[in-house]
Amino acid sequence: MKQGTMHSFPGGVILEVFGTRVQDLLAYLHRHREDEIKQEWGCMALMIMCQDNTENRRIAGEQGAIQAVVDALNRHRGNKEVQANGQLALASMCKDNTENRRIAGEQGAIQAVVDALNRHRGNKEVQANGHMALASMCINNTENRRIVDAYGQTVSYSPRPPFARPER
Secondary structure, X not given: OOOOOOOOOHHHHHHHHHOOOHHHHHHHHHHOOOOHHHHHHHHHHHHHHHHOOHHHHHHHHHHOHHHHHHXXXXXXXXXXXXXXXXXXXXXXXXXXXXXXXXHHHHOOHHHHHXXXXXXXXXXXXXXXXXXHHHHHHHXXXXXXXXXXXXXXXXXXXXXXXXXXXXXX
């Protein structure tokens, strides 16, 4: 996404302000950690920034974006929008990135996603995004699969989540 591109949703406004600098978006998330709306759309903006951008995924992992999303999920457990967008951000950051999968497993991302799945059982978006995030975090990662199994969850790779492709 090029700087100056405007999207027709609040996350797009955030992208308009920050362009494609993951570091600036992370500073925004940290500054506004108590604000559910800013966390909701900040997580969506982070997902967009990392979705098709290998370099942004690398920077996100190195700069603490996974922990920022885990913090948002844990801080705003009752907010289904923060949960759904945070799960998409995790799925996007772990797409084709072995190191981010490792970080996610170590920093409590799996636990946060499982908690959201349990808290929001009736919400189809949280359920779909949560399972997508688990699949993305578990591809080619035995330890993360073990953690998911310990929570009694299953990971489905078929049909393949759009953000998760096996590495070759």
